[in-house]
Amino acid sequence: MNQISPPRNLYFRFILITYLEAIREAQAKALSDDPRVYIYGQDIGFFGGAFKATKGLAQRFPGRVIDSPISEDAMVGSAIGAAIQGMRPVVEMQFADFSTVGFNQIVNQAATLHWRTGVPCPITVRMPCGGTTGSGPFHSQNLEGIYAQYPGLVVLTPATVEDAYSMLLAAIECEDPVVFCEHKYLYYHLKAESLPSEALPIGKARIARAGRDATVVTYGAMLHEALAAAEELLSEGWQIEVIDLRSVKPLDTDTVLASVARTGRILAVSETWPWGGVTAEVIARVASEGFNLLDAPPMRLNAKDTPVPYHPNLWGTHRPTAKTISDSLRSLLRL
Amino acid sequence: MNQISPPRNLYFRFILITYLEAIREAQAKALSDDPRVYIYGQDIGFFGGAFKATKGLAQRFPGRVIDSPISEDAMVGSAIGAAIQGMRPVVEMQFADFSTVGFNQIVNQAATLHWRTGVPCPITVRMPCGGTTGSGPFHSQNLEGIYAQYPGLVVLTPATVEDAYSMLLAAIECEDPVVFCEHKYLYYHLKAESLPSEALPIGKARIARAGRDATVVTYGAMLHEALAAAEELLSEGWQIEVIDLRSVKPLDTDTVLASVARTGRILAVSETWPWGGVTAEVIARVASEGFNLLDAPPMRLNAKDTPVPYHPNLWGTHRPTAKTISDSLRSLLRL
Amino acid sequence: MSFTSAVPHPASKAPDFSETFRRAYRWMLLARLAEEKISSLFRTGKITGGVFLSKGQEAISVATGIALRDGDIFAPLIRDQAGRLAFGESLLDFTLTYVGARSGPMRGRDGNVHRGRPREGMLPMISHLGAMISVVNGSLMAHRFQGRRGTVGAASIGEGATSTGSFHEAINQAAVERLPLILVVTNNQYAYSTPNSRQFACSDLVDKAIGYGVTGHSVDGTDLAECLKVIGGAVELARSGAGPQLVVASSLRLVGHGEHDDSHYVDPRLKDLPLGRDCLSVAEATILSNGWADAVTLESWHKDSLLQIEEAVAYSIREAAPDPSREDWCAFATKEFAEG
Amino acid sequence: MSFTSAVPHPASKAPDFSETFRRAYRWMLLARLAEEKISSLFRTGKITGGVFLSKGQEAISVATGIALRDGDIFAPLIRDQAGRLAFGESLLDFTLTYVGARSGPMRGRDGNVHRGRPREGMLPMISHLGAMISVVNGSLMAHRFQGRRGTVGAASIGEGATSTGSFHEAINQAAVERLPLILVVTNNQYAYSTPNSRQFACSDLVDKAIGYGVTGHSVDGTDLAECLKVIGGAVELARSGAGPQLVVASSLRLVGHGEHDDSHYVDPRLKDLPLGRDCLSVAEATILSNGWADAVTLESWHKDSLLQIEEAVAYSIREAAPDPSREDWCAFATKEFAEG
Ligand SMILES: Cc1ncc(C[n+]2csc(CCOP(=O)(O)OP(=O)(O)O)c2C)c(N)n1
Ligand SMILES: Cc1ncc(C[n+]2csc(CCOP(=O)(O)OP(=O)(O)O)c2C)c(N)n1
Ligand SMILES: [Mg+2]
Ligand SMILES: [Mg+2]
16 A cells, blocks of 8 residues: 555555554644644655655645754754644654664653653654564664663553554653654554554553463564464463553553463563563563562563674574564473 | 872872772773773863863873863764774763763664674773762763663673772773773762772672672662661661672673572662663563572662752652662561 | 843833843843852852853853843853843742752752753753754744744854764754754853863864854854844844854853862963953943943942842742652653653 | 785886776776676565665765775775775675675675675774764774874765764864864765755855865766866875865765665756766766777676676575574673673
């Protein structure tokens, strides 16, 4: 589907909407519903963005979808100023990996503004993140665990077409600065029949699959690997519960603990590096707040502790997959 | 003590060496022992640095202690190039907080070079970190939990005068890029009678105080709060073991697990923000690798989830202290 | 913003130059004396944290602040006390923040020069040099979206901050968007201890203007009359749609980098150069020689300023310090997001 | 570095211009044909990941690479195939990296244009634009510490990268340290889809030179003779101690940003301008008109290049792909640091 379908079409059952189109539609809706919204980033105007996430929007909303120079620091800094003056800026990083050069404005200017002054900083920084084959060390990173450490930042990691749409709308409405981690691997792989009219609020996790033998807690592209693993283990007689965190900051500890209370076992899975990050935070919370719910040691599965490799052979081993997740689950269930 | 004491003086029992002087002496030793070493940073030359960590060195080692422009990205980038060409650069950030504008060169250029090309990147980035009264949100940060997430970076957090000296020498000798988190609060507060001639290697933790009832795992300035808390609890009949991690990446899980095997209880303490970071990693490792050693839920104590406050009243509550650590220990021991 | 009462409000009709000059001088005087007061409080241990003074830069700063109007944006830096007052910051914001009072604009959460009132156009600086300029750009982009015409934004930095990537990205962004940005660079010869020779290699920082496609202006920062004309002119150019204006003002930092610093590293010969003059004395001389006020009047302004300062300080030190138990310790504007 | 055999080694005595021109042309030809080969492999799905071609920029790139010597530093970017070859990168490094062979310099860990041999002075670019320039600076600082005289370092970037803070910090750093840096900016009119009008507002990027206090040069990037003179001259200036040299070369990107991109956004009128010429055809014409070689010779060079390319590709595709089980999965040089 190459052009934007006018919203009504989206509800025709025969049109499938991708995760990427959901992000485009969410921006289209925000632009048409809220005059405070504008989008700023490299190549997002006439060209429609490196991934076409803004295709057609510059034409539909003249002057509100703006090409920026290659200046990530100034891109974010200017969004902060505009937000203070009442706008709702959406900044597109061409790749999450490049946010490291806009890092300071995000973590020290946007994140601290409200706490320092009482004035909110409602900006949304869209970060196309995650691994895809052949993308290599600098076009594959997942930085949610970096940004989530900073007080004041909301960090969202949508794993479904529906969440890509509704969570982006929620991010733009949110009074706080949001790091929106949209996963490139899901851009074309995921399709849905329609876009939702309502959704869970920011900060609520979702039980993506119910089960009673063990809980997998994950987010982003790994949700789908985890669901495949759960399916595989079903054939072995195991019922695996899979939780989609949706938001890693705030993190929905209650939903996770309630699940562990039922299953007694937890595996936290992320696509990124093993030191710290989401899996460490999840396991640390469960271990300290839900220790007595655990029938077995909690487990973690992350990517390997190297940059993301370019070659598909290496990449396929670097990140967790349905196979390594089901292997981990088997040993977790044996414990 | 304002001038550098020639090394031999350092061994006179009546001269006390501060943590800051240990850092200066380590740099002096590295400069005199190794012609590949040079130091680069803002105001570090004739002026001797914002904290005087290089006082006198420019005079003693002409042309090797160099004032840089206010360009953190270029400071780190140039160090990487010099390291490739066989030098051993030491970069001083004026405050750790400002490393966010040199961030990309550290996490994407220095950290990945060896893995990508097989050529090591032996640079040391000195980061004066941590809270001191009245320093506020942008002169107090602890970023070890941010840098430790990136593959390829060694992250050191010396907590004693001896470690400030020997670990900085080890950092400069190390083939890998090192983020050296020297704690500003300890600069003047800590004194030792002499500098060590040998030390534990990078990656080994140290039992700072032996005990049998509970283990506190911490690092940096919090070590001293933890030791004070342990002392306080002794008067209540509790023997608390205190582990100084020294290095947060690599992280010495074995020493931590061995201690927990003895005590059955663990409290991880950090001075920084609660989401993720060192305490999450420590607790997640202990929970997954040492689950059966635990007699009680593991505990964490971190700073509050806001920027570091300026006012002493707020700052004193934002970070853990001996008092809040002993309170946490009491509840841990009750569990 | 609400002005302090010290100085008569600008007449609605364009004020004549001597009137503007007098107002500017009085803000400079108030700033100088207020900073001297804070400095003495610092020396007696009554101020926690850093104290950064403007001495020698009041003329540049005031000329910037006084050229701005309600609705404009101002991003002051660490040596902008005079400009802050002229833009409309109350003396109480200054004293309450330095003592860390809960009732100050930063509520003790942030201190000294980090104060601001974003909604009123006064941006609260973060420490990272160069980082505020793009925030001004964005504010001006917002005004453009909102159809608010005629507003401008001024950002103040030192020559050292021109070495930051943020400075470069921001001025280029302003040029590409043709924003009404006035970027005032005060070249006070040092960045902390670092002399210009270690900071940049061009013969004059104003030579950067052409490389960005913006208008460049140079001004003697010790001469208030010049500052009012040049910076005022740059602001008018920006207001009239001429795009970004880069103003490079020369001066000498007549104090330490902060009050903890004796600045022994400053080359004494610089003090004898014209740029080593104290802009306050120069302004005073201008007033007297032009007969814009007599010695008696100056004396009364001096007294009046001291009174206001005493009042502000006396009030501020009685104000309550922040109380940790009354803090919500939540960095989010959306309180439901608070954890633990 | 070891040169491929295709082109005669530079004579130890200074080669005359026609000889240099012929060598340069042959590297350009080899680069063009090698890239066309990779492009066709990409279109038949034999290359994973991105493919970025130099078409239209070979003259600028080769003039940079050929002016460098052993011991010099080169930080090529995504459109520097010709310069890489001229500097001494073997064609196998190119083909092995594009197919991701384990035996290539990047061992399948990184791909396509991200290859390099740091110890031999060929820096492996990271993606973040502008980030390599300060790495060249540091290499040159090292040479100064080590007393290695007469070496220079060249960094290549596009006009879009001039908007990055890294570019600014690095060129200023080079100027302050007066390093023998040659910074070659290829203004090919677009940064991905972004035209210059959205990237910068100065009338000519070379106007940035004065603001940094470095020497500026402009050159028609479609004319190899000009490129050899101007870039070669800049390199000699840097070598002789004249400090950093900023070269701005104009050209047009004659391919997509990457092979995935049809560049429909390119203004067709640009193709008719002189800067829209294909530098390879221009160079060929120069050779023929000057009688530096005849059509038969050109034809033989063409054949010879194709042979080398076939050989390199045939060899490379037979090479083993990386094997995850043979990887140590450790990012540290100090292997004891590896965890779990
Ligand atoms: C990115 C960054 N690096 C370092 C610092 C530390 N620092 C604070 S002020 C200062 C010197 C600033 O000099 P200049 O810009 O000339 O302003 P001046 O103090 O002379 O008014 C430095 C290096 C900082 N605040 N931000
Ligand atoms: C800091 C950063 N931001 C964004 C990108 C994504 N990106 C890759 S190439 C490119 C365009 C580069 O244009 P230019 O510098 O003119 O070089 P050209 O492609 O024209 O040779 C962009 C935006 C990047 N690599 N680095
Ligand atoms: Mg200065
Ligand atoms: Mg270009």
